Amino acid sequence: MATSGQQGRKPRADVQRNRATLLETAQRHFLRHGVGTSLEAVAKEAGVGPGTLYRHFPTREALLAAVLQTRSEELVARQADIEQLGDAAEALEQWLRAMEEYFSAYSGLPEPLMAAARAQEPDSPLTIPCDILITATDQYVRAAQRAGHVRASVQGYDLFLAACSLAWIKGNDTDEESLGRLRALIASGYRERADATA
Amino acid sequence: MATSGQQGRKPRADVQRNRATLLETAQRHFLRHGVGTSLEAVAKEAGVGPGTLYRHFPTREALLAAVLQTRSEELVARQADIEQLGDAAEALEQWLRAMEEYFSAYSGLPEPLMAAARAQEPDSPLTIPCDILITATDQYVRAAQRAGHVRASVQGYDLFLAACSLAWIKGNDTDEESLGRLRALIASGYRERADATA
DNA sequence: AACCTGTACGGAGGCAGCATCCGTTTTTGC
DNA sequence: GCAAAAACGGATGCTGCCTCCGTACAGGTT
Incomplete structure (x- = not known):
C-alpha cells in the first residue's frame, strides 16, 4: 500500500519548497495589498517566475483558496471554545463576529x-472553504433556534451573507x-422577539 | 450679464455632441458589462478617441457620476409619489427598495x-450624488421615526449602507x-417594536 | 560517483486596458 | 473667408495577466 495511497511517486523537494514559499508570500501580499494584488509581484518576491506560480495555482482563486485553507481551519477550530459558552445566542453572535473579522482581514475578499x-x-476552488463556513454557521443558528433565541425563518446561509456584507462594508472603511x-x-x-414565544 | 454668468464663451458644438454621445454609450456599456467595463471600448463605440473620453471625464468615477446624475435625479423625483402614500413606514420601505433596484442595475456599482x-x-465626483441619496433616505427615516415606526437609533446613512449591501449581494447573483x-x-x-411604545 | 530521465523551472512574449501627450483637424468669432 | 483657439484622436508607454518552451535540476539507477 505504498506511502499514502494516490500518487505513484512522492513529490519533489523543490516543488514543496516553492509551494510553501508562494503560499507564505501570497498570504503576506494579500494581507497588505488585498486579494487583487499583482500575482507577478508575488511570484517575484517569492523568487520564482510567473510560470511557476501559475503551475502551482492556475488561477488567483486557487491561490486564494490555498491561502485561506489554513486560516479557515483555525477559525472552525475555535468552534469548540465558543460552544462552551453554553449560551447559544451568545455563541452565534461571537461566531458571526469571528467570520466578519476573518473576511475583512483581506481587503477585497468578500x-x-x-x-x-x-x-x-465547486466550479471555484473557494467553494469548499465557503461551504465549511456556511455549514458551521448553520449549526450555530440551529442551536440558537432550539434555545428559542433565533427566529425559525433564519438560515445559516443568510447570516453568512450578512457577515460577508458587514466585512465588505468594513473593507470600504466605513466608520x-x-x-x-x-x-x-x-x-x-x-433574534426571536422575547414576547412572541412566552 | 452675458448668457448665464461663468463662462466667457459658449461651449463648442462638437464638445456637447461628443459629451452626449459618450454619456449615452457609457450608460449602455455600464448597464451591459458593469461599471468596470473597458473605457477604451466605450470611446471606440462612441466613435471618439480615448483622449477625448479622458478629456471629458478624467476618471472612470467622473464618467460614472455623470451617467448616474440623470438617473439619480429621476429616483429622487419619485419621492413625491412615494410620500403621498401617507404611511411613512411603507414609504421608507419603498424608497429603500427603489435605491436597491437602482444600485443593482449596474453590476459593480455598489x-x-x-x-x-x-x-x-468631495474627493470623488460620486460624493455629491451619494449625499443626495443619503439625505433623502434620512428624510424618510425621520418621518417614519416621527410616526413611531422606526427605532430612534437608526440613521438614514445606516439604511443607505444596508441598501448598498443588498444591491451588492444581488450583484453576486445570490438567489x-x-x-x-x-x-x-x-x-x-x-422597525420599532410594536409593544415598546404603546 | 557518474548518468539518465522526467519533472519543474522561469523568463520571454503576446495580449488587453489604462492614461497621456502632441501634431492635426475643426469650430467659431471677426 | 481667415486666423486663433479649442478640441480631437491615435500613437505611445506602462502594468498586469497568462502561456509556452528551451533549460536546469532532482532523484533514482547502475
Whole structure:
C-alpha cells in the first residue's frame, strides 16, 4: 500500500519548497495589498517566475483558496471554545463576529467569497472553504433556534451573507459607528422577539 | 450679464455632441458589462478617441457620476409619489427598495458608491450624488421615526449602507430567496417594536 | 560517483486596458 | 473667408495577466 495511497511517486523537494514559499508570500501580499494584488509581484518576491506560480495555482482563486485553507481551519477550530459558552445566542453572535473579522482581514475578499458561496458545483476552488463556513454557521443558528433565541425563518446561509456584507462594508472603511449600528440592526433582525414565544 | 454668468464663451458644438454621445454609450456599456467595463471600448463605440473620453471625464468615477446624475435625479423625483402614500413606514420601505433596484442595475456599482459615501470632502465626483441619496433616505427615516415606526437609533446613512449591501449581494447573483429573507431581517431590525411604545 | 530521465523551472512574449501627450483637424468669432 | 483657439484622436508607454518552451535540476539507477 505504498506511502499514502494516490500518487505513484512522492513529490519533489523543490516543488514543496516553492509551494510553501508562494503560499507564505501570497498570504503576506494579500494581507497588505488585498486579494487583487499583482500575482507577478508575488511570484517575484517569492523568487520564482510567473510560470511557476501559475503551475502551482492556475488561477488567483486557487491561490486564494490555498491561502485561506489554513486560516479557515483555525477559525472552525475555535468552534469548540465558543460552544462552551453554553449560551447559544451568545455563541452565534461571537461566531458571526469571528467570520466578519476573518473576511475583512483581506481587503477585497468578500467578493470572491460571495461568488463562490452561491455555486453548487465547486466550479471555484473557494467553494469548499465557503461551504465549511456556511455549514458551521448553520449549526450555530440551529442551536440558537432550539434555545428559542433565533427566529425559525433564519438560515445559516443568510447570516453568512450578512457577515460577508458587514466585512465588505468594513473593507470600504466605513466608520465604526455606522458599522456597529448596522450590526446591531441585523442582530435584532434575526433574534426571536422575547414576547412572541412566552 | 452675458448668457448665464461663468463662462466667457459658449461651449463648442462638437464638445456637447461628443459629451452626449459618450454619456449615452457609457450608460449602455455600464448597464451591459458593469461599471468596470473597458473605457477604451466605450470611446471606440462612441466613435471618439480615448483622449477625448479622458478629456471629458478624467476618471472612470467622473464618467460614472455623470451617467448616474440623470438617473439619480429621476429616483429622487419619485419621492413625491412615494410620500403621498401617507404611511411613512411603507414609504421608507419603498424608497429603500427603489435605491436597491437602482444600485443593482449596474453590476459593480455598489463598490464605488460606498467608497464615495464615506468621504466628507468631495474627493470623488460620486460624493455629491451619494449625499443626495443619503439625505433623502434620512428624510424618510425621520418621518417614519416621527410616526413611531422606526427605532430612534437608526440613521438614514445606516439604511443607505444596508441598501448598498443588498444591491451588492444581488450583484453576486445570490438567489432571490435568501435575499428576500435578508431584506426582511434588516427591515425587522430597524422597525420599532410594536409593544415598546404603546 | 557518474548518468539518465522526467519533472519543474522561469523568463520571454503576446495580449488587453489604462492614461497621456502632441501634431492635426475643426469650430467659431471677426 | 481667415486666423486663433479649442478640441480631437491615435500613437505611445506602462502594468498586469497568462502561456509556452528551451533549460536546469532532482532523484533514482547502475
